[in-house]
Amino acid sequence: MNRVRCLVLNAALGPLDYKVPDGMRVELGQVVECPLGPRTVVGIVWEAERLPGTDVPAEKLRNLRGLYPIPPLPAPLRRLIEWTADYYVASLASVARMALSSGGALKGPASITEYRLSGGMPERLTPQRQAAMEALEGEQATIRELAGIAGVSEGVLRGLVNQGVLEPVEVDCDRPYDEARPDFAQIELSDQQREAAGIFSEAVRAEKFAPFLLDGVTGSGKTETYFEPVAEALRMGRQVLVLLPEIALTENFLHRFEERFGTAPVLWHSSLKSTERRRAWRSVSSGEAQVVVGARSALFLPFANLGLIVVDEAHETSFKQEDGVRYNARDVAVMRAHFEQFPIILASATPALESLQMAESGIYAKVELPSRFGGAQLPGIDIVDLTEEKPPQGMWLAQRVVDGIAERLERGEQSLLFLNRRGYAPLTLCRHCGFRFQCPNCTAWLVEHRFTRRLACHHCGHATPSPAACPECGEPDCLVACGPGVERIADEVAERLPEARVFVATSDTLNSPGRAAEFIAAVEAKEIDVIVGTQLVTKGFHFPELTLVGVVDADLGLEGGDLRAGERTYQQVAQVAGRAGRGSKPGEVLIQTRHPEANVIAALAAGDRDAFYSAETEMRRDAGAPPFGRWASIIVSSEDETEAREAARRIGDTRPDVPDCMILGPAPAPMSLLRGRYRYRLLMNARRSVQLQDVIRQWLGRLDHPPGVRVAVDVDPYSFV
Ligand SMILES: [Zn+2]
Ligand SMILES: [Zn+2]
Numbered sequence: 001m002n003r004v005r006c007l008v009l010n011a012a013l014g015p016l017d018y019k020v021p022d023g024m025r026v027e028l029g030q031v032v033e034c035p036l037g038p039r040t041v042v043g044i045v046w047e048a049e050r051l052p053g054t055d056v057p058a059e060k061l062r063n064l065r066g067l068y069p070i071p072p073l074p075a076p077l078r079r080l081i082e083w084t085a086d087y088y089v090a091s092l093a094s095v096a097r098m099a100l101s102s103g104g105a106l107k108g109p110a111s112i113t114e115y116r117l118s119g120g121m122p123e124r125l126t127p128q129r130q131a132a133m134e135a136l137e138g139e140q141a142t143i144r145e146l147a148g149i150a151g152v153s154e155g156v157l158r159g160l161v162n163q164g165v166l167e168p169v170e171v172d173c174d175r176p177y178d179e180a181r182p183d184f185a186q187i188e189l190s191d192q193q194r195e196a197a198g199i200f201s202e203a204v205r206a207e208k209f210a211p212f213l214l215d216g217v218t219g220s221g222k223t224e225t226y227f228e229p230v231a232e233a234l235r236m237g238r239q240v241l242v243l244l245p246e247i248a249l250t251e252n253f254l255h256r257f258e259e260r261f262g263t264a265p266v267l268w269h270s271s272l273k274s275t276e277r278r279r280a281w282r283s284v285s286s287g288e289a290q291v292v293v294g295a296r297s298a299l300f301l302p303f304a305n306l307g308l309i310v311v312d313e314a315h316e317t318s319f320k321q322e323d324g325v326r327y328n329a330r331d332v333a334v335m336r337a338h339f340e341q342f343p344i345i346l347a348s349a350t351p352a353l354e355s356l357q358m359a360e361s362g363i364y365a366k367v368e369l370p371s372r373f374g375g376a377q378l379p380g381i382d383i384v385d386l387t388e389e390k391p392p393q394g395m396w397l398a399q400r401v402v403d404g405i406a407e408r409l410e411r412g413e414q415s416l417l418f419l420n421r422r423g424y425a426p427l428t429l430c431r432h433c434g435f436r437f438q439c440p441n442c443t444a445w446l447v448e449h450r451f452t453r454r455l456a457c458h459h460c461g462h463a464t465p466s467p468a469a470c471p472e473c474g475e476p477d478c479l480v481a482c483g484p485g486v487e488r489i490a491d492e493v494a495e496r497l498p499e500a501r502v503f504v505a506t507s508d509t510l511n512s513p514g515r516a517a518e519f520i521a522a523v524e525a526k527e528i529d530v531i532v533g534t535q536l537v538t539k540g541f542h543f544p545e546l547t548l549v550g551v552v553d554a555d556l557g558l559e560g561g562d563l564r565a566g567e568r569t570y571q572q573v574a575q576v577a578g579r580a581g582r583g584s585k586p587g588e589v590l591i592q593t594r595h596p597e598a599n600v601i602a603a604l605a606a607g608d609r610d611a612f613y614s615a616e617t618e619m620r621r622d623a624g625a626p627p628f629g630r631w632a633s634i635i636v637s638s639e640d641e642t643e644a645r646e647a648a649r650r651i652g653d654t655r656p657d658v659p660d661c662m663i664l665g666p667a668p669a670p671m672s673l674l675r676g677r678y679r680y681r682l683l684m685n686a687r688r689s690v691q692l693q694d695v696i697r698q699w700l701g702r703l704d705h706p707p708g709v710r711v712a713v714d715v716d717p718y719s720f721v
Pocket of ligand 1: 434435475478
């Protein structure tokens with residue numbers, strides 16, 4: 001090739017052609033340095049026939065500057081990038097950027113200087129130095145990281161370096177990871193687990209596309225089951241990707257993985273340090289990383305030799321990215337398995353309706369684990385009708401729930417109260433003038449956080465200290481908290497059961513893997529009697545002494561009213577109920593509701609999942625909603641309200657007339673102001689036969705907007721705010 005077409009990582013530019021200088025060898029997928037004006041941009045050599053561009057005469061082409069020292073992106077990954085950009089109406093560059101997600105990795109081999117204790121002593125041993133040296137026992141890291149570990153300034157540590165107490169060690173940035181051993185430990189499986197594992201392992205050996213839905217009740221041992229095909233892939237020298245919804249809370253998973261394979265997997269998530277990121281990225285692309293456990297962004301890593309993907313808790317909505325390229329990692333993962341020809345396992349106790357429908361129609365193979373591991377029983381579920389069993393004035397827990405907790409306290413067992421609302425109260429108002437605290441940047445109330453004495457917006461992060469007087473009328477001591485958040489429920493438990501040790505588990509308190517590990521250890525050591533938590537505690541935790549789960553407000557999720565509200569409520573309550581009675585002691589679940597007659601509540605009480613799913617399926621079919629019809633939304637936003645409204649109107653006025661495709665709006669979005677931007681929405685609902693993406697591209701491609709206007713397309717949307 002002496003002329004190549006490059007996809008450059010700049011969404012505003014189309015493909016560009018370059019000349020390959022003499023002596024340079026370039027292949028497809030190669031990541032190259034492209035001159036652009038005075039700058040150099042990152043480009044990927046692409047098949048020219050798949051990337052239409054303008055044909056510039058050869059004599060006008062500029063030379064490529066060089067090659068980045070990484071393997072070319074393999075053809076199936078290039079096809080995945082194309083598919084994702086096409087399906088989600090995104091630019092190729094913005095999708096490709098997700099594959100080249102470590103700037104450091106492009107720089108080639110490198111080393112860094114780390115430090116460790118040399119065994120020497122400082123001339124003067126101050127208490128601070130002594131504490132630092134104790135904290136650094138057995139540690140080796142950069143000065144900055146060591147300062148974080150020891151809790152001292154970098155200056156203190158540099159002093160220790162000068163005195164030879166800390167010695168430098170040159171470390172290869174790309175040093176290999178410890179080897180995961182497929183036969184490190186044998187785990188005892190039940191008959192049903194063994195049978196399922198056998199099916200998956202055979203599919204791994206077949207090296208063909210095979211999508212599976214692993215549908216197992218909570219506590220059935222799904223993880224141990226899919227560890228077997230992971231081991232099989234390792235024996236064959238193939239790489240494995242496990243996607244988890246909440247990477248910050250994977251302690252329990254990592255522990256089980258290490259027990260089974262003798263070492264930790266390679267982690268990939270947004271809070272990796274840049275050196276960890278480049279090391280992981282390079283070892284993935286060289287084929288050395290064996291098992292990668294990651295958040296949704298791990299899906300676009302350039303694996304050299306991927307042989308299996310597992311999507312755990314596959315129903316979780318956090319697999320849907322809500323900004324940038326709005327893709328659903330669960331669906332894209334299936335496409336990756338298809339392009340690269342290997343099996344994929346979607347594991348869940350409460351599968352998404354879309355996944356069940358795929359199994360129903362025979363596209364996914366369904367593998368079931370219908371009973372809990374080790375003979376544990378599923379918990380009994382009871383409804384607490386709040387219209388009959390009213391909590392005392394100003395309180396939120398019915399007496400039956402409090403009595404249930406008291407019983408557990410007496411028996412030395414644990415309880416979990418679930419309420420998906422952080423903070424103390426979702427709304428604060430003035431009793432005197434009626435003033436309500438609202439976020440200046442969003443259509444949202446400020447949420448009171450008593451622990452930190454702040455009023456905070458959960459959408460944009462705006463926060464202000466809780467005032468003593470009303471900012472509107474100036475009246476002191478007149479502010480009242482309306483409705484409960486988890487902090488308020490914790491206060492109520494402490495008030496009604498003073499001997500109980502209560503812990504609030506939310507993203508505010510479990511904001512790092514370390515904090516999560518401490519929490520797990522405290523529960524296991526029985527230092528906590530009652531956990532009050534948000535959706536963070538609904539998955540992954542396995543506490544044998546936890547025998548009561550109380551759902552504080554099962555109606556909360558239904559209020560939003562979008563078409564998935566029922567399904568989400570079902571999944572959330574079923575998942576949190578699944579935390580009860582996972583050991584030898586039976587569990588009990590109490591669901592507080594004002595609508596015991598609602599479909600979803602009745603189905604939960606009766607334990608009749610099939611009835612619930614078939615009712616939901618019929619409703620979706622009638623509404624032409626996914627998976628039976630298709631949805632897309634178009635969100636128009638600007639910091640200027642008039643500009644946003646005008647742009648939305650122009651889009652609405654030019655709507656195409658397409659058979660079997662309904663276009664609603666524009667209308668102000670339910671969150672009409674979000675992070676300082678005014679928002680309008682249009683919603684498209686089409687039959688499956690409509691080429692929705694083509695319609696959108698042609699329609700929006702004809703329009704120009706002022707630079708402050710952003711038009712975002714969301715195909716298969718999950719969020720309707
Ligand atoms: Zn007031
Ligand atoms: Zn806000």
